[in-house]
Amino acid sequence: MDQLVLIGADLAAIGLLTWTYFRRHRRRDLVVAFLGVNVGVLAVASTLGSASIGAGLGLGLFGVLSIIRLRSTEIDQREVAYYFAALALGILGALPGPALWQSLAFMALLLAAVLLADHPRVMRRHQRQELVLDGAVLDRVALVARLEGLLGARVHHVAVQRVDLVNDTTWVDVRYESVAPTRRRGHAQDARDAQRTTTSSAVS
Known part of the structure; x- marks a missing residue:
C-alpha cells in the first residue's frame, strides 16, 4: 500500500514540476525528458529494488543517468536542477524510506526548493x-x-x-x-x- 502511495505522490510531483517548468520556460523537449527520466527511473527501481540493494541501486541509477544526460545537448544550470529533481523524485517514489511520511516529506521539500528558487520574482533583477x-x-x-x-x-x-x-x-x-x-x-x-x-x- 505504501508503495502505491509513493508512486502516486511521485506522479503528482513530476506532473506539477513539468507543468510549472513549461509555463515558465516553454521548452517542450525538456518536458518530455523530465517525464521520461522520472517514470523510467520509477519503473526500473520499483522492479529491481529491494531492502538489500535499494541504496546501491538508487545511487547507481542516479550516477549513470546523470553522466548520460550531461554528455548530451547542453542545458543551463536551471534546467540541470529540474533534471536532477525529476531523477530524485523517481528514486524517492520507487525506494521506500524508513517511514512513508519521510519519503513524502523529502518529495515535498525537493519540489518546493526547485519551484520557489526558480520563481520569476526571486532575484528577478x-x-x-x-x-x-x-x-x-x-x-x-x-x-x-x-x-x-x-x-x-x-x-x-x-x-x-x-x-x-x-x-x-x-x-x-x-x-x-x-x-x-x-x-x-x-x-x-x-x-x-x-x-x-x-x-x-x-x-x-
Whole structure:
C-alpha cells in the first residue's frame, strides 16, 4: 500500500514540476525528458529494488543517468536542477524510506526548493549575459563603465573571456543587476562620466 502511495505522490510531483517548468520556460523537449527520466527511473527501481540493494541501486541509477544526460545537448544550470529533481523524485517514489511520511516529506521539500528558487520574482533583477563588445578593452574600469552604460544596470562581476586584438573585439561574461527606470538615467550618466574620466586620464 505504501508503495502505491509513493508512486502516486511521485506522479503528482513530476506532473506539477513539468507543468510549472513549461509555463515558465516553454521548452517542450525538456518536458518530455523530465517525464521520461522520472517514470523510467520509477519503473526500473520499483522492479529491481529491494531492502538489500535499494541504496546501491538508487545511487547507481542516479550516477549513470546523470553522466548520460550531461554528455548530451547542453542545458543551463536551471534546467540541470529540474533534471536532477525529476531523477530524485523517481528514486524517492520507487525506494521506500524508513517511514512513508519521510519519503513524502523529502518529495515535498525537493519540489518546493526547485519551484520557489526558480520563481520569476526571486532575484528577478539579477541577470547574466555573455557579450561580444566592439573594441579591444583592456582597462577594467573602462570596461565596467561601458557595460553599465550599455546595459543600463549595475555590474557586479565581469569576467573577460577573450580579447581579440586582431578583430578588435572583447568577449565578456557579465553578471549585473537591473535598476529601476528612474535610477537608470542617472546610473548611465555616472557610467559615461567614469568612462570619460578614464579616457582623459589615459590621454594625459
